[in-house]
Amino acid sequence: MIPEGASLIYTNFTARTARLFHGLPDYDGKAVVLGVQRAVDDIVEMWRRTFFSVNKSVALKLLRRRLERSLPDNCDVDGLIVEFADLHDLGYLPLRIKALPEGRRVGMKVPFMTIVNTDPRFAFLTNYLETIFSDELWKTIVNATTAFEYRRLLDSAAMRTAGSTAAVSYQAHDFSMRGMSGVHDAANTGIAHLACFLGTDTIPAIDVVEKHYPEHDDSYQYGCSVPATEHLVMCLGGRETEIDTFRDLIVKKFPTGIVSIVSDTWDFFRVVTEFVTRLKTEILARRPDSSGQAKVVFRPDSGDPVKIICGDPEAPMGSPERKGAVECLYEVFGGERLETGYILLHPAIGVIYGDSITLARASAIVAGLEAKGFASTNVVFGVGSFTYQYVTRDSLSITSKGTYAVVDGSPTNLFKNPATDDGTKKSATGLLRVDEVSGEYVLREGVTPGDEEGGALQTIFEDNVFLRRQTWSAVRANIEAELASY
Ligand SMILES: O=P(O)(O)OC[C@H]1O[C@H](OP(=O)(O)OP(=O)(O)O)[C@H](O)[C@@H]1O
Numbered sequence: 001m002i003p004e005g006a007s008l009i010y011t012n013f014t015a016r017t018a019r020l021f022h023g024l025p026d027y028d029g030k031a032v033v034l035g036v037q038r039a040v041d042d043i044v045e046m047w048r049r050t051f052f053s054v055n056k057s058v059a060l061k062l063l064r065r066r067l068e069r070s071l072p073d074n075c076d077v078d079g080l081i082v083e084f085a086d087l088h089d090l091g092y093l094p095l096r097i098k099a100l101p102e103g104r105r106v107g108m109k110v111p112f113m114t115i116v117n118t119d120p121r122f123a124f125l126t127n128y129l130e131t132i133f134s135d136e137l138w139k140t141i142v143n144a145t146t147a148f149e150y151r152r153l154l155d156s157a158a159m160r161t162a163g164s165t166a167a168v169s170y171q172a173h174d175f176s177m178r179g180m181s182g183v184h185d186a187a188n189t190g191i192a193h194l195a196c197f198l199g200t201d202t203i204p205a206i207d208v209v210e211k212h213y214p215e216h217d218d219s220y221q222y223g224c225s226v227p228a229t230e231h232l233v234m235c236l237g238g239r240e241t242e243i244d245t246f247r248d249l250i251v252k253k254f255p256t257g258i259v260s261i262v263s264d265t266w267d268f269f270r271v272v273t274e275f276v277t278r279l280k281t282e283i284l285a286r287r288p289d290s291s292g293q294a295k296v297v298f299r300p301d302s303g304d305p306v307k308i309i310c311g312d313p314e315a316p317m318g319s320p321e322r323k324g325a326v327e328c329l330y331e332v333f334g335g336e337r338l339e340t341g342y343i344l345l346h347p348a349i350g351v352i353y354g355d356s357i358t359l360a361r362a363s364a365i366v367a368g369l370e371a372k373g374f375a376s377t378n379v380v381f382g383v384g385s386f387t388y389q390y391v392t393r394d395s396l397s398i399t400s401k402g403t404y405a406v407v408d409g410s411p412t413n414l415f416k417n418p419a420t421d422d423g424t425k426k427s428a429t430g431l432l433r434v435d436e437v438s439g440e441y442v443l444r445e446g447v448t449p450g451d452e453e454g455g456a457l458q459t460i461f462e463d464n465v466f467l468r469r470q471t472w473s474a475v476r477a478n479i480e481a482e483l484a485s486y
Pocket residue numbers: 175176178179301354355356357382383384385386387
C-alpha cells in the first residue's frame with residue numbers, strides 16, 4: 001500500500017502514557033527500557049530459520065500458500081512475492097535499529113527504539129515488522145517498570161526498618177511462570193524481574209539473560225532459587241503426619257541452607273505456633289550451606305495476605321490470627337532489635353508469601369510490619385502472574401509510529417494527530433534524536449540526517465550484525481543508577 005517510489009521509512013517505538021500503569025503513589029511516569037536486545041536476536045533468528053535459510057522456492061511457495069489462503073483475491077499476491085523474492089536474494093533483514101541503553105528509564109513519548117531500512121528496495125519492511133516488535137517488547141518493558149517499583153518499595157522500606165538493602169535482591173521472588181502465557185512469555189518477560197531482583201522460579205528467564213546478555217565471567221549470578229515444596233509434597237506426607245513431613249524436610253532432606261515449606265495445606269496457624277515449637281530444636285540445629293544461611297521459610301498461600309503476615313485486628317485477642325505469621329514466629333524464635341529499632345526475626349526462620357501479590361498488597365504488608373515494629377525484610381514476596389500477567393500493552397501505551405519517509409527522492413515528515421483524541425495519540429514527527437540532559441532523556445523532532453546519527457539512541461543492529469551488546473551486569477548497573485537517582 002505504500003507509494004512505489006518509497007525508498008526509506010523510519011519508525012520509532014515509544015511508551016505514550018502511564019495513565020493505566022499501577023505504580024507506587026510517587027511513581028514518576030517513566031518506563032524501564034528492557035528486552036530490545038533479546039527481541040532483536042529472536043526476530044532475526046526467526047527470519048533466518050523460517051525464511052532466509054529455507055530454500056528460496058520452498059520459502060516463496062509457503063508464503064504464497066499462506067497469502068492466497070488468508071487474503072481475498074483483491075490483494076496483489078504476485079507483487080508481494082516479488083518483493084519477498086528480492087529480500088530472500090539479499091539474505092538478511094536490511095535494517096538499522098537504534099535503542100537507548102537497557103536498564104535506563106525513559107519518559108513518556110520519548111522513543112526508546114528506532115528502525116529504518118538500509119536498502120531502498122525494502123522500505124516496506126520497517127513497518128511490516130511493527131507488530132512483531134511490539135508483540136515481543138511491550139510486556140517486558142511494562143513488567144520491568146513494575147519490577148522497578150517493587151524494588152523501590154522494598155529498598156526504601158529496608159533502609160527505614162533494617163538499615164540496609166542487602167537482603168532486597170532476594171526479597172521478591174518470581175512466582176509467575178505457571179500463570180503466564182506459555183514458556184516464551186514467561187521466559188522473555190521473566191527477565192524483567194531479573195533486572196531488579198535475583199530470586200526466580202521462572203528458570204527459563206535465567207537461560208534467556210545468559211544467552212542474550214552474556215557475561216564474560218562464567219560464575220556470574222543471573223538468577224537463583226531455593227528448594228521449596230509444593231502442596232503435593234505435603235499432601236503425600238499425609239494430614240495426620242504433617243509435622244513428620246516438616247521434620248523430614250528440615251532434618252533429613254535439607255539439614256543445611258534454605259528450605260521453603262508451604263504451610264497452609266491444612267492449618268497454617270497451627271504450623272507457625274504448635275509445629276514450630278515442637279520443631280524448634282531441630283530448626284536451630286540446622287547448619288549453613290554455601291549460601292551462608294540456614295533458614296526454614298514458612299509459606300502461607302491462602303487468605304488475606306496482609307492479615308496472614310501482619311495479623312488480623314478483628315480476630316480474637318491473643319489468637320495467632322490476631323498476631324499474624326511474623327509475630328507468631330517471633331514468639332517462638334525471638335529476633336534481633338536492629339539499630340533502626342525494628343526487629344529482625346531469628347535467622348533460622350523466615351516467611352514468604354506468594355499468592356496474588358500486587359504492589360498495593362506488598363506495600364500494605366511492609367507498612368503493617370513496620371507498624372508492629374518488625375523490619376520489612378522479615379518477609380519475602382512471591383511476585384506472580386497476579387502482578388506480571390495483569391497488564392496490557394496499554395499499561396504504558398507502547399506503540400510504533402512511522403515519522404519520516406523518502407518518497408521519489410523527497411524527504412517527508414510524517415505524523416498523526418487525531419482530532420478525536422485527547423492528544424495522547426499525537427505522534428512525533430521527522431527524524432528523531434534523543435539527548436540526555438541532566439540525567440533525563442529529551443526528544444528532538446525533525447532533526448537533520450546528520451543530527452539523527454548522534455545522541456543517546458545508539459545503533460545496536462545493522463544489516464544482520466549486532467553492533468553493541470550489553471552484558472546483564474551493565475543492565476543491572478543502569479537499574480541501580482536509576483534507583484540511586486530516584
Ligand atoms: O497467583 P500468582 O500471582 O501467579 O502467584 C503464584 C501462585 O501460584 C501458586 O499457586 P497454585 O497455582 O499452585 O495453587 P493455589 O492457588 O491453590 O495455591 C503459588 O502457590 C501462588 O499462590
